[in-house]
Amino acid sequence: MKATDILYIEDNEDYIQFVKRAVSKINTDLSFNVLMDGKNTLEFIEGVGAAKPLPRLILLDINLPDYNGLDLLAKIRSNKATRYIPVVMFSSSENQKDMMKAFDGGANAYLVKPMGLTPLTETLQSICNFWLNHNQLPVDNFAA
Amino acid sequence: MSYPVVNLTNCDKEPIHILGKVQAHGLLIAADRISFEIAYISENCKEFTGLDAAPLLGHTLSYFFDTLYKDNPEQTYAQVIRFGLTQGLDNLNPIKLQLKGKLFHLILHTSDRFIVLEFEPTSPDIDSQLQQLVGSSLTQILEGGTLQETLQRAARQIKELIRYDRVMIYKFWEDGHGEVVAEEHAEGLEPFMGLHYPASDIPRQARELYKINLTRIIADVDAEPSGILTMPDEKDKPLDLTHSSIRAVSTIHIQYLKNMGVQASFSVSLIANDELWGLIACHNYTPRFIDYKARQHAKLIGQVLSSSIQYREGQEDREESQAFRNASDDIIRRMQKDWSLVDAVINQKNFLLRITNATSAALIFEGKIYRVGDAPSEEQIQGIVEWLQSGNKRNLYHTNHLTALYSPADAFRDKGSGLLACAISKELGEYILFFKPEIITTVKWAGNPEKPLATDDSGALVLSPRRSFEVWSQQVEGTSEKWSKAELNAVFKFREDLVHFINLKANEIRKLNEKLKEAYDELDTFSFTISHDLKTPIASIKNYAEIMLEDNTQLDEQNKHFLNRIIISADKMNTLIREVLEYSRVSRTLLQKQRIEMEPVIREITSELVAAYKVHNLDLTINGTPGILGDRVMLTQVFTNLLSNAIKYSSRSKPPKVTIEGKEEETQVIYSIRDNGVGIDMNYGGHIFELFKRMDNVKEYEGSGVGLAIVKRIMEKHNARIWYESEPGTGTIFYLSFEKD
Numbered sequence: 001m002k003a004t005d006i007l008y009i010e011d012n013e014d015y016i017q018f019v020k021r022a023v024s025k026i027n028t029d030l031s032f033n034v035l036m037d038g039k040n041t042l043e044f045i046e047g048v049g050a051a052k053p054l055p056r057l058i059l060l061d062i063n064l065p066d067y068n069g070l071d072l073l074a075k076i077r078s079n080k081a082t083r084y085i086p087v088v089m090f091s092s093s094e095n096q097k098d099m100m101k102a103f104d105g106g107a108n109a110y111l112v113k114p115m116g117l118t119p120l121t122e123t124l125q126s127i128c129n130f131w132l133n134h135n136q137l138p139v140d141n142f143a144a
Numbered sequence: 145m146s147y148p149v150v151n152l153t154n155c156d157k158e159p160i161h162i163l164g165k166v167q168a169h170g171l172l173i174a175a176d177r178i179s180f181e182i183a184y185i186s187e188n189c190k191e192f193t194g195l196d197a198a199p200l201l202g203h204t205l206s207y208f209f210d211t212l213y214k215d216n217p218e219q220t221y222a223q224v225i226r227f228g229l230t231q232g233l234d235n236l237n238p239i240k241l242q243l244k245g246k247l248f249h250l251i252l253h254t255s256d257r258f259i260v261l262e263f264e265p266t267s268p269d270i271d272s273q274l275q276q277l278v279g280s281s282l283t284q285i286l287e288g289g290t291l292q293e294t295l296q297r298a299a300r301q302i303k304e305l306i307r308y309d310r311v312m313i314y315k316f317w318e319d320g321h322g323e324v325v326a327e328e329h330a331e332g333l334e335p336f337m338g339l340h341y342p343a344s345d346i347p348r349q350a351r352e353l354y355k356i357n358l359t360r361i362i363a364d365v366d367a368e369p370s371g372i373l374t375m376p377d378e379k380d381k382p383l384d385l386t387h388s389s390i391r392a393v394s395t396i397h398i399q400y401l402k403n404m405g406v407q408a409s410f411s412v413s414l415i416a417n418d419e420l421w422g423l424i425a426c427h428n429y430t431p432r433f434i435d436y437k438a439r440q441h442a443k444l445i446g447q448v449l450s451s452s453i454q455y456r457e458g459q460e461d462r463e464e465s466q467a468f469r470n471a472s473d474d475i476i477r478r479m480q481k482d483w484s485l486v487d488a489v490i491n492q493k494n495f496l497l498r499i500t501n502a503t504s505a506a507l508i509f510e511g512k513i514y515r516v517g518d519a520p521s522e523e524q525i526q527g528i529v530e531w532l533q534s535g536n537k538r539n540l541y542h543t544n545h546l547t548a549l550y551s552p553a554d555a556f557r558d559k560g561s562g563l564l565a566c567a568i569s570k571e572l573g574e575y576i577l578f579f580k581p582e583i584i585t586t587v588k589w590a591g592n593p594e595k596p597l598a599t600d601d602s603g604a605l606v607l608s609p610r611r612s613f614e615v616w617s618q619q620v621e622g623t624s625e626k627w628s629k630a631e632l633n634a635v636f637k638f639r640e641d642l643v644h645f646i647n648l649k650a651n652e653i654r655k656l657n658e659k660l661k662e663a664y665d666e667l668d669t670f671s672f673t674i675s676h677d678l679k680t681p682i683a684s685i686k687n688y689a690e691i692m693l694e695d696n697t698q699l700d701e702q703n704k705h706f707l708n709r710i711i712i713s714a715d716k717m718n719t720l721i722r723e724v725l726e727y728s729r730v731s732r733t734l735l736q737k738q739r740i741e742m743e744p745v746i747r748e749i750t751s752e753l754v755a756a757y758k759v760h761n762l763d764l765t766i767n768g769t770p771g772i773l774g775d776r777v778m779l780t781q782v783f784t785n786l787l788s789n790a791i792k793y794s795s796r797s798k799p800p801k802v803t804i805e806g807k808e809e810e811t812q813v814i815y816s817i818r819d820n821g822v823g824i825d826m827n828y829g830g831h832i833f834e835l836f837k838r839m840d841n842v843k844e845y846e847g848s849g850v851g852l853a854i855v856k857r858i859m860e861k862h863n864a865r866i867w868y869e870s871e872p873g874t875g876t877i878f879y880l881s882f883e884k885d
Contacts, residue, residue, distance in 0.1 A: 014684045021691060092680065114683030117690045 005030040005132065007055035009041050009072065010090065011065050015113065019059060022121040026128050038067025045072075048081045055085060057131050062091040062102070070105050077106040086131045164382050168367035169433050170390030171243075171263040173200075173208070174255065174383050177229060180205040180222065183258060184383045188370035192243050192263060201375050205261075212243070221250070225259060228252060238436050240266065249436045253387045260383070262390050270435045274305075281305065281441075282448055291456040295326035298424070298449045302442055303328040306410060306434050308426040312336055313414070315422040316351075319343060322422070345400070351420050354413040356386060359443045362393055362409040364431030365401050389439070401427075408432040410439070412446035416454035424449070461630050468634030471498030476641045485646075489576070490514045499638055500631040502578035504559060509574050519579055520556040527552055529573050532565050539567040540636055544580070547622040554622070557582045562624025564631065566639045568646065576642075578635070580624035672728045675721045682721070686714035723850035726781065727835065730857045735775045742783075742815075743769040745776075746804060749784050750791075757788075759795050767805040770813050772882050778858045785851040786817050786878050792845055794821030794875070801875075808884075815880040823872040832868075841872060 008019050016034050023032050033055070035041045041064075048054055058076065062069035069089060076082045088109040089102045102110050109127055111120075166172045171192040174184040182200050189197035193212055200208055206222040213221075221241070228236040238249035249266045252259060281301040285294060295313045303311040310333060313326035320343030327337040346354075354360075369392035372383060385391040401409055408428040414421045424446055434442075475495050478488040489496045489507055496505045496516050504517030506525050513522045520528070531550050532541060542564040546553040553560060562580030689710040693699070699707075746769060754762055772779060787802070794800035803818040822841050824832060831837055833856035836849040859866045863883060870876035 014687070017691075018684075018687050092676075114680045116683060117687045 004033045004053065004055040006032050006057045006059065006128075007035065007044075008032065008059040009035045009038075009064070009069070010059070010061040011036050012061070015061070015090070018115075018117060018120060019124070022117065022124045023128075025121050026125045030128070030132075038064045038072055041067070041072055042075060045075050045079050045082055048079070054081065057128065058085050058087045060087055060089055060107075062089055062093075062098075070101060073102070073105045073107060086127075088127060164372045165369035165392035166262075166372060166385075166388070166390045167363060167369055167392050169264060169363045171261075172372060172388065172390060173205075173261040173263075174258040175205045175261070177254065177257055177259050180226075180259075182208065184372050184374045186370045186372050192248075194244060197373050201373060205259075225252060225261075229254075229259060238266075251389065251436060255384045255387060258383065260388065262388065264390060264436060265433065266435050266437075270437055274437055274441060281445060285445065285448060286452060291453065291460065292326065294449070294452055294456065296328075298445060299326045299328040301445055302412070302424055302426065305438055305442055305445070306426060306432075308408070308410060308428040308432065309333060310336070310427040312425045312427075313422060314341070314425045316420060320348070320351075322346065325422070346423075350397075353386070354411070354423065355415060355420050357389075358413045358415075358446060359389070359439050360393075360409075360411050361389065361434055361439060362398070362401065363433040365398050365407055365409075367431070389436070405429060410434055410442070412442050414446060414450045414453060416450055416457065421450065421453055461628070464628070465630040465633060468499050468630060469637065471495060472634055472638040472641065475499075475638070476645060479645055485509055485642075486512075486514060490516055496576065496578075499634050500564065500578050500627070501580070501625070502562075502564065502631075503581055504579045506577045506579075507575075508577070509568065517579075518559055519577075520560050524552070524556050524560075525577065528560075528563070528565070528577060529575055532567070532575060533570060533573055537565075539570065540632070540639065541565040541567075542627045542632065544626045545623045557622050560624075561622050562627065564627050564635055566635050568639075568642060576635075576639075578631075580627075582622060583625055668728050668731055671724060672732065675725045675728070678721055679718065682714050682717050686711050686718075689714070720848045720850070723848050723854065727850055727854045727857060730778065730854060730861060733775075733778075735778070735861060737773055737775060739771050739773055740776050740779060741769075741771055742806065745780055746783060746787075749780065749787055750802075753784070753788055753791050757791050757795055759791055759800055761799040762791065763799050763801040765801075765803040765805075767803065768807060769804075770806045770808040772813055772815075773885065774862050774864075774882065775858075778861070782855050782858050782880070783817075785855050786880075789851060790817050790819035790821065790876070790878075792821075792847070793842060794819040797821060811884050813882045813884060815882075816877050817880075818875060818877040820875040823874050823876050824868065824870040825872055826870060833866075 006023055008016065010016055010019070016036075020032055020034075023030055035044060060069045060072060060076075064072070069091075073087055073089070076085065076087060086108040087106065088111060089107040090111050090113055091098060091102070092113045093099075094112050099110050108131075111123060115123070166186045166188075168188065170186075171189055172184070172186040173182055173189075175182045182203055182205065185197045185200055187197050189195055189200065195208075195211060204222070205225065209221045221239070224236070224239065233252045233254070236252060238251050241248055241250055243263065247266050247268060248263045251262045251264065253262075254260065281304075285298045285301055287294075287297065299311045299313050310329040311327065312324045312329075314322045315325045316322050322341040322343075322345065324336045324339050324341075327335060329335060374383070401407075404427070406427045407430050410426040410428075412424040414423060424442070475488045478495075479485060486507065486509060496507065497503070502517075504515070504519035506516065506519045507514040508525065508529055513525050515522070515525070519525065528550070531552075542562075543549055544562040546561055546563045547557055553563075558581055560577075560579035561582035564578040564580075566576045566578075568574040568576065689707045693704065693707045693711075696703075743766075746766060750764060750766075754760070754764075787804070790802045791800065794802060797820045801818075801820040804815065805818070806813065806815045822845075824839055825841075828837075828839060832839065833852050835853040837853075838847060838849040856866060859880065865881045866878065868876055868878045
């Protein structure tokens with residue numbers, strides 16, 4: 001099984017399309033996987049370990065049908081295996097408080113939906129440039 | 145040289161009821177109730193009895209009757225009187241007896257500690273004469289019809305009963321003067337109907353006496369009254385003749401009657417609600433005595449008439465009150481059916497005039513004057529309202545002589561000499577005014593009421609009853625008919641109802657306002673939510689259109705164009721949604737006021753806008769940038785929107801010119817933003833600030849019609865003002881005025 005570069009957790013069909021397209025524009029070699037609800041995401045986080053390859057970047061929607069993205073972020077940050085993976089949150093709220101909650105919970109970036117295809121591509125491009133080109137993750141970032 | 149006004153008030157001081165004389169036609173004897181000793185006796189005793197008066201003083205009544213009837217010892221009148229004193233004299237009166245072979249009535253009453261015996265002539269056939277009248281007269285009087293008809297019938301009945309030349313029904317007005325309201329007179333006599341008599345004609349004290357003694361006869365004004373003799377020790381205590389029917393009357397009154405040519409006079413009191421309502425006044429031009437029984441019957445007619453008057457006047461008042469009440473209720477009912485006050489009282493057949501007997505009225509309400517009927521002019525009404533508001537006048541204010549209180553009323557006294565003002569709200573100057581015209585009322589006095597006196601040959605004033613009874617007309621000026629109790633009550637009730645109703649309405653409006661506010665808030669929330677939720681699908685539409693455009697390289701130009709149109713439309717929609725969100729955000733966000741340095745704010749905005757609109761030849765002037773107290777984010781938006789408009793709409797001018805000028809005044813900071821753009825037709829007025837409003841001359845410029853609405857909303861939120869001056873084709877100036885603190 002090929003290692004996943006980018007894992008997108010999203011239930012909205014449209015955004016899956018848009019992000020997939022943006023990613024393919026950035027680099028056609030990047031592998032891209034999607035999980036469409038919180039339950040599958042939790043199973044994935046529990047199941048990762050030495051045996052299973054980790055994604056290198058997680059894009060996480062806050063409004064999932066069964067789970068709050070912020071709770072999933074907490075799970076990711078509390079699991080030893082996943083705690084260093086950079087997470088980009090997607091939210092439809094422009095509210096400062098919601099943004100702060102995400103960053104306090106350990107988000108590395110916060111994107112507001114809806115987004116045009118061009119800005120989405122440009123933003124993801126710079127995120128990928130930064131996170132995926134570093135082999136060594138900045139460990140100190142999350143020193144518990 | 146001026147003469148004092150003199151009237152017959154000295155009559156008020158004359159102690160009428162204790163005059164020591166009786167009329168010539170009767171004999172009076174007064175004896176102690178217990179001892180029966182004769183204490184007073186009239187001098188004319190000998191004419192009636194053959195016995196000298198003076199020697200009888202000190203003797204008992206038994207002695208008197210025994211002496212009188214010594215040939216008829218069975219006549220025991222003294223015993224009868226004693227019996228009457230214990231059993232009630234009224235059952236005894238009159239006692240028929242003979243004196244010197246003539247028939248007499250003996251009538252008894254008591255006065256202080258005395259039993260008073262009055263002998264007066266009668267005739268044998270009086271009973272049969274009366275018999276015919278008694279039964280029918282009362283029923284005829286009470287037949288029905290108006291009060292006036294009843295009075296007229298009563299006058300006729302009295303005339304038939306006593307056969308005097310003239311029978312008048314005389315009504316006392318509130319000020320004490322009297323008017324003849326019904327009359328029956330012998331053929332050939334001048335009618336007195338409608339004449340007024342001054343109050344002094346029947347002095348106050350006489351009127352009081354009329355309430356106690358309900359009938360009075362003066363049988364012959366020329367007959368010499370007979371003095372009442374008494375024992376020396378009673379000399380200073382004249383007998384109280386209040387209840388006497390033969391007592392002599394004041395010489396002034398006799399003179400008064402003589403001046404009118406009257407020889408005999410008879411009167412019956414009319415009493416309603418314990419007040420002397422009037423008199424049945426009867427005149428005969430020759431001496432004429434009226435038998436006791438006929439007088440009693442006249443008294444009965446008077447009493448029946450009195451209660452009829454009391455009832456009728458009450459009923460007429462009640463009927464009138466009811467009519468007023470109905471009209472008032474009609475108005476209130478109409479208002480309850482959602483009619484406006486103005487519609488209910490003015491536009492509907494002058495309902496207002498049915499609440500009272502007013503001839504015109506006015507409603508002053510919500511800054512407007514509505515006139516009903518021939519009311520004073522609007523200016524005059526305005527004057528009245530101002531006068532009513534001044535001073536401490538009550539909510540219901542009335543007068544029948546407005547000119548006396550408010551001199552400008554002289555100009556409209558033909559319309560409003562009488563005023564009844566009902567305040568709806570004194571503070572707001574809201575009133576209902578009722579008017580009554582001046583009654584030039586010609587009062588026909590029987591003689592000049594101001595001159596009830598005569599002068600003697602030397603020109604000195606002689607106090608005597610007036611000699612002239614020629615009709616003398618007096619014009620009563622500046623007064624109207626009085627406001628009746630029924631009218632005052634009706635308006636009082638109407639005001640209560642009206643004020644209650646207006647309060648009720650005000651409450652309803654307040655509740656409605658609250659509901660409206662709720663609905664407005666809901667709508668605001670709704671528009672916020674919906675705008676927000678619309679953003680996602682619109683972005684999706686645009687994104688997919690872009691994807692299609694990218695992926696299908698073989699598309700022909702037309703389809704490419706279509707896809708581009710989708711993208712452009714989605715962008716427009718997105719802009720619109722963003723602005724609506726900003727608009728609704730203004731009311732959802734709390735103001736965070738602070739002092740804002742305006743210069744950097746304006747510089748930043750203008751440089752951004754110049755870049756955005758690509759107007760590099762813009763001639764921009766900034767003249768003064770005083771600080772403003774306000775919300776930084778919101779005020780930035782205000783200046784952004786206004787400057788954006790100024791630059792946008794002048795972008796085609798050569799060169800575009802925008803001037804920003806700030807001035808600090810005493811209490812305000814005023815900014816103006818002037819451009820040389822397309823301008824606004826001033827006929828749009830404040831409509832330009834409405835949501836989605838776009839002027840016809842800017843169709844070719846981009847815009848959503850939300851910008852100025854946001855500006856207006858922010859300004860309102862700051863309690864600040866915005867206005868503009870403009871000329872199409874020349875340019876526009878927007879003014880912003882902020883409170884300094």
